[in-house]
Amino acid sequence: MRASLIQIAVDPDEPVDSRRTRVAELVREERGAADLVVLPELWPTGAFAYESFAAESEPLRGPTYEAMAAAARDAEVWLHAGSVVEAVGGALYNTSLVFSPRGELAASYRKIHRFGFDKGEAVMMAAGEELVTVEVPGQLTLGVATCYDLRFPELFRGLVEAGAEAFVVPAGWPERRRTHWTLLARARAVENQAYVLACGTAGTHAGVEQAGHSIVVDPWGEVLAEAGPDEEVLRVTLDPAKVTTTRDQFPALKDRVLGVARPERG
Numbered sequence: 001m002r003a004s005l006i007q008i009a010v011d012p013d014e015p016v017d018s019r020r021t022r023v024a025e026l027v028r029e030e031r032g033a034a035d036l037v038v039l040p041e042l043w044p045t046g047a048f049a050y051e052s053f054a055a056e057s058e059p060l061r062g063p064t065y066e067a068m069a070a071a072a073r074d075a076e077v078w079l080h081a082g083s084v085v086e087a088v089g090g091a092l093y094n095t096s097l098v099f100s101p102r103g104e105l106a107a108s109y110r111k112i113h114r115f116g117f118d119k120g121e122a123v124m125m126a127a128g129e130e131l132v133t134v135e136v137p138g139q140l141t142l143g144v145a146t147c148y149d150l151r152f153p154e155l156f157r158g159l160v161e162a163g164a165e166a167f168v169v170p171a172g173w174p175e176r177r178r179t180h181w182t183l184l185a186r187a188r189a190v191e192n193q194a195y196v197l198a199c200g201t202a203g204t205h206a207g208v209e210q211a212g213h214s215i216v217v218d219p220w221g222e223v224l225a226e227a228g229p230d231e232e233v234l235r236v237t238l239d240p241a242k243v244t245t246t247r248d249q250f251p252a253l254k255d256r257v258l259g260v261a262r263p264e265r266g
């Protein structure tokens, strides 16, 4: 399975419409080179551009949906189109969109763990509640998570229980915590014996320098490819059989103890 992670530079001087057009072209350029294309979290606005969230919010089938559905169809790729600020009634969600090569919506995922503690996304957005997997026929079953989710291993274990063999993690991760990004991507791969495809943004928006360094890790925890800090397309080939062989040859997942009791609070 050939995967291309498009690490987009989010520049506040580039209008959102222009970025949408530019990104759609970048996706189209992967035609024939990729089976799966991955974009980062909230690339239309920037993950830390909280002030623009409401103004740039869109319905699920809004302008980003339309542009990405057409790009997936033209490129004939599975497209994890990163995430958008989805407006639903009075609420906002950080919602990822996954399209089939026919440009049909295969899945959407509302980010479960919101970043910011008592500000930003954590207070402006509502939390998703559902785990999402997408089967790419004949290839891999993808488990979908977004950025800050990477810090919560129970989410990824839940995705494994649901059949995930590769995690796709769009992000807008800051340079300041880049060591966490790399470490957590490798940890999620090792503990779940699954591929991790983590696609971040480049550039600086809302005063937050982005780490870039999108990364692809195999089920043994080895880094297959890693981007630099700037806009870049990271291309890698995944072997679906490697998930099965890793899980068969070192069957740690079989030793899970399910339903471990939480300690009583005294």
Ligand SMILES: NC(=O)CCC(=O)C(=O)O
Residues within 6 Å of the ligand: 041, 047, 114, 115, 146, 147, 148, 149, 151, 171, 172, 173, 174, 177, 180
């Ligand atoms: N957009 C995010 O979820 C940022 C997460 C982050 O900066 C961190 O976990 O550290």
